[in-house]
Amino acid sequence: MNGAAPGSGAAEAGAHAPQRASLPVTPSPSPPVKAAPTPASPKPPVPAPGPAGPMPVFERGPRTGGKVVALTFDADMTADEGPRAEAGEHFDNPGLIALLRRLKVPSTVFMTGRWADQYPEQAKSIGTDPLFEVANHSYSHYAFASPCYGLPTVAEDDMRADVERAFAAFRRAGVRNTVPYFRFPGGCHDDASLRALAPAGVTAVQWDVVSGDAFATDADAVAEQVLAGVEPGSLVVMHCTRSAAPVTAEAVRRVVPELRERGYRFVKVSDLMRARPF
Numbered sequence: 585m586n587g588a589a590p591g592s593g594a595a596e597a598g599a600h601a602p603q604r605a606s607l608p609v610t611p612s613p614s615p616p617v618k619a620a621p622t623p624a625s626p627k628p629p630v631p632a633p634g635p636a637g638p639m640p641v642f643e644r645g646p647r648t649g650g651k652v653v654a655l656t657f658d659a660d661m662t663a664d665e666g667p668r669a670e671a672g673e674h675f676d677n678p679g680l681i682a683l684l685r686r687l688k689v690p691s692t693v694f695m696t697g698r699w700a701d702q703y704p705e706q707a708k709s710i711g712t713d714p715l716f717e718v719a720n721h722s723y724s725h726y727a728f729a730s731p732c733y734g735l736p737t738v739a740e741d742d743m744r745a746d747v748e749r750a751f752a753a754f755r756r757a758g759v760r761n762t763v764p765y766f767r768f769p770g771g772c773h774d775d776a777s778l779r780a781l782a783p784a785g786v787t788a789v790q791w792d793v794v795s796g797d798a799f800a801t802d803a804d805a806v807a808e809q810v811l812a813g814v815e816p817g818s819l820v821v822m823h824c825t826r827s828a829a830p831v832t833a834e835a836v837r838r839v840v841p842e843l844r845e846r847g848y849r850f851v852k853v854s855d856l857m858r859a860r861p862f
Contacts, residue, residue, distance in 0.1 A: 645817030697723030697750030711759025732772035
């Protein structure tokens with residue numbers, strides 16, 4: 585209320601004064617309540633290109649940055665594999681993604697644009713879950729340098745367009761948690777491809793630990809290879825493709841608890857990169 589309640593003296597004076605109709609008191613409007621601002625997520629770090637302009641390459645975090653490790657998963661599908669997917673071949677691995685969620689393992693998924701087009705609902709689910717970040721693995725999954733495991737080759741003039749086409753596929757699928765990182769199909773690259781992709785504003789991400797899960801059938805052998813190779817700051821390459829890496833989830837089921845017992849903490853590539861000065 586805006587007015588103060590009268591005291592006893594005012595009541596006595598009011599008894600001898602002519603009675604007046606009391607006016608309704610209108611309360612002052614309350615100021616609008618402003619919602620607390622939502623803290624913005626830190627932007628993923630992007631190292632600057634070298635002095636001659638090639639795209640920078642990131643392979644691992646600092647060895648002195650604590651016992652952290654980044655698990656990365658390549659969601660591979662080449663541009664011409666659509667008929668195989670329609671015939672029933674599984675290039676996805678929803679069981680692996682569900683396992684990572686149950687184990688609460690932050691991860692980076694390097695996704696091809698063709699995979700996102702084939703599995704848009706899964707791409708959106710991964711790309712809107714804060715546990716994950718989605719990086720670019722090209723649209724076509726063709727080689728950016730040759731030879732490269734028998735993959736067809738992207739022409740140098742088409743390399744940047746192939747990367748941008750993948751980002752467009754992510755947007756169509758509703759992927760939001762994208763980071764400006766790129767993994768060469770097969771890891772194959774050379775000076776020409778690094779220069780061709782510099783204008784795309786992405787950082788190439790390689791690895792220092794090869795899981796060996798591609799086409800593997802022995803999950804224990806994959807797990808042993810990862811466990812033997814991991815050091816503080818390591819970046820592990822694995823796959824999110826059932827047809828080409830059928831035992832990855834089983835290997836992860838062993839790797840995660842064993843590394844945690846050793847005191848390791850799992851982080852995304854952007855976290856690993858943020859801890860390393862450039």
